[in-house]
Structures are given as C-alpha cells and as structure tokens.
Amino acid sequence: MSILADQHIHSHHSGDSDESMERIADSAIAAGLKYLCFTEHMDFDYPPVDDPELTPDTFILDADPYKAEYLRIRDRYAGRIELMLGTEIGMQPHVAIENRDFCRSLEPDLVVASIHVVKRRDPYYPSFYEGRSEEEAVAETLEETLENIRLFEDFDVLGHMDYIIRYLPSRRKTVDMSAFSPVVDEILKLLIRRGQGLDLNTAPLTRGFPHMHPSHYILERYRDLGGRVITFGSDAHKCENVASCFDTAEKEARDCGFEEYCVFRSRKPEFIRF
Ligand SMILES: [Zn+2]
C-alpha cells in the first residue's frame, strides 16, 4: 500500500463513535500510515429522527475538549505519526453561516463537507424514499449538494459524494451516476474552479460494496474535467477500520488517472505521489 494518509476518521469526539484517539493513532501506525487526520462530526441542526440513539445534539462537536485532546495526542505521537485536526461538517442551506464561522474558529487542517441531511430528512432512513423512485431520491440529493456548496464555500474536500447509494431501499450496490451527469458536472466544475477536492471514502468497500464514494463515473469525470485534489479516508468509527481497503482505493484512483493524492495542513494541500 502506498497511501500514507487516512484523512476521514471519527473518534469519541463524534457523537456516533466511542473510539479513543490513541487506539486510532496506534492502528494507523500499525497500518503503516505517516499521516492521520481526525474529522469529527459537526452537524448543526440535525433534524429529529425516529431513532432513540440520536438527539439533535448528537452531532454537535464540542470543539474545545476536542482540540485540547488533539494537541496532547499530537505531541505524544510526534516522530511516530503526524496527526492533523479536522472536521466533517454537515451541510444544510440554512446553516451555511454557522458552518463557515465554526470552520474558521476551529482552525483545522482539513474541512470535509458532507451531506447527511436533505431537505430536513436523513437518507439513512427508509422514510426518505417513500412515495418516489430511488432515482428521484438520488437526483434530489445531488441537487441539494450543489445548492449547499454554492452557499457554503469554506471547505477543502466534498465528503463521500454519492453516499446515498449505500442506503437505497432496494439494497442494490451500484447506481449509474452518468444518468445524473448535468448536476454531477455542475458540482465537479464548481469544486475544480475553487481548487476543492473529493474525499475518496472507503467505507462502502469495507461494507461489501464494489466501489468507494464517489463511484467510478464521478471520480473519472472529476479528473477529466481537470480535478486533481483527492484525499483518502476510511470514515472509520472503530480503530480496526483505519485505512481499510486502501489498496483497492488506490487502484481505483489510478484507474481514473490519478498519480497523486493530497495531505492537508492548515487547509493547504501537499501533493504526494502514489
Ligand atoms: Zn459522513
């Protein structure tokens, strides 16, 4: 494996993980990584859902203790692995200003911007798909992604684009994303114009899907349109999934024409060859 950086990771500072930062860092060292970026969830105004595990505050990041623990761990691991501070910010149109202010105040190395909520509903839950086709749900999610990145610019990579594929009620494993090429192109062109990239997210590979997020069509299209900024992330919420399926991810990125990936420090990319 030649990818040396996992830049999408959740520790106990995220509302849906219990994992310690040390165990994650130890796993990253064992996997041969040189860089690791924690990207804890921050979803302002996550809507009420029919799930006893979740409250509207579940995905609110308490930035001060997060940053304090990060700084301690970073220093303790210096010389063994370089640890970065990041966040995965949940986009919704009405929280664009809060997201911008939060990202500036955190002073992170990397901001991953993701869509976890579409028009006040989470595509994770079956109710999102009621009364419409899966294609309509995918189209709405992509349109909402475009709307969000028009309103919120202060991020570095778009998180797990096309992650809705993972939750479709039919449980199919693939969707022909070329069927949505106009909106996909608009999203990718806007990212490229701003120098922003894609989070290549291996969580679906870990769960038995034949592709990462984004899937092949989108990744190749990003490259063909001139995109060069990619990061790799396992989206691990447990230490055993750190750097999961990175060999497959690297092969996929190479197949799409990429020869380099990025590591972010203080919001600036360094390009590293495979
Ligand atoms: Zn996410």
Ligand SMILES: [Zn+2]
């Ligand atoms: Zn994540």
